[in-house]
Amino acid sequence: xxxxxQSPQFLSIQEGENLTVYCNSSSVFSSLQWYRxxxxxxxxxxxxxxxxxEVKKLKRLTFQFGDxxxxxxxxxxxxxxxxxxxxxxxxxxxxxxxxxFFGTGTRLTVIP
Amino acid sequence: NAGVxxxxxxxxxxxxxxxxxxxxxDMNHEYMSWYRQDPGMGLRLIHYSVGAGITDQGExxxxxxxxxxxxxxFPLRLLSAAPSQTSVYFCASxxxxxxxxxxxxxxxxxxxxxxxL
Numbered sequence: 679x680x681x682x683x684q685s686p687q688f689l690s691i692q693e694g695e696n697l698t699v700y701c702n703s704s705s706v707f708s709s710l711q712w713y714r715x716x717x718x719x720x721x722x723x724x725x726x727x728x729x730x731x732e733v734k735k736l737k738r739l740t741f742q743f744g745d746x747x748x749x750x751x752x753x754x755x756x757x758x759x760x761x762x763x764x765x766x767x768x769x770x771x772x773x774x775x776x777x778x779f780f781g782t783g784t785r786l787t788v789i790p
Numbered sequence: 791n792a793g794v795x796x797x798x799x800x801x802x803x804x805x806x807x808x809x810x811x812x813x814x815x816d817m818n819h820e821y822m823s824w825y826r827q828d829p830g831m832g833l834r835l836i837h838y839s840v841g842a843g844i845t846d847q848g849e850x851x852x853x854x855x856x857x858x859x860x861x862x863x864f865p866l867r868l869l870s871a872a873p874s875q876t877s878v879y880f881c882a883s884x885x886x887x888x889x890x891x892x893x894x895x896x897x898x899x900x901x902x903x904x905x906x907l
Contacts, residue, residue: 682832684832687830718900718901719898719900719901720794720880720882720897720898720899720900720901721833721880721898722898723895723896766832766833768833770888777823777835777838777848777888778835778888778896779835779849780825780832780833780834781832782830782831782832783830783832
């Protein structure tokens with residue numbers, strides 16, 4: 679079983695539409711990160727959220743950490759083709775050495 | 791600026807063969823880790839190291855060995871390849887323990903795609 683479940687697994691939308699991707703767990707995380715991964719490349723960090731209820735904005739992307747620090751969401755406003763990619767959430771659990779546990783991923787396609 | 795370099799990018803093995811995936815970073819990072827990425831399962835941690843001479847197991851360590859003789863290099867060894875090890879492998883590093891920001895931001899290599907027949 680995966681520690682972090684993301685939904686939806688696949689999402690195909692038209693340019694200009696809004697979308698939300700969810701990341702859920704029954705575990706509590708010290709912090710939660712969102713990455714974007716493009717084909718043939720490694721994930722690249724977009725944002726880290728630390729405090730329960732925290733909201734961070736990165737241009738058209740809005741990230742929220744749940745109050746209980748067990749879940750997160752990523753909202754994209756007016757999606758563009760350049761937003762296409764695999765979005766991964768990752769929760770940090772501090773157990774001696776910090777380790778990241780990744781979600782199952784959401785593959786987003788934005789159609790021009 | 792090379793960052794994290796993985797070799798090879800592609801490899802095909804037969805069941806039972808052994809091989810080593812190489813990972814090198816030129817950022818003087820203490821923390822290094824190996825993940826495997828499978829469809830619908832995200833990335834799963836195989837092994838990690840918090841410094842030269844120190845390694846530990848992650849979520850899915852069986853069938854893999856690692857060593858960290860230098861700060862720069864963190865090779866991943868498959869002892870006897872099995873079809874279940876067909877995957878894309880990513881090496882990642884950070885200056886400190888991974889926290890996602892500041893010295894703990896993780897940097898990933900481009901991945902190594904392994905197929906075991």
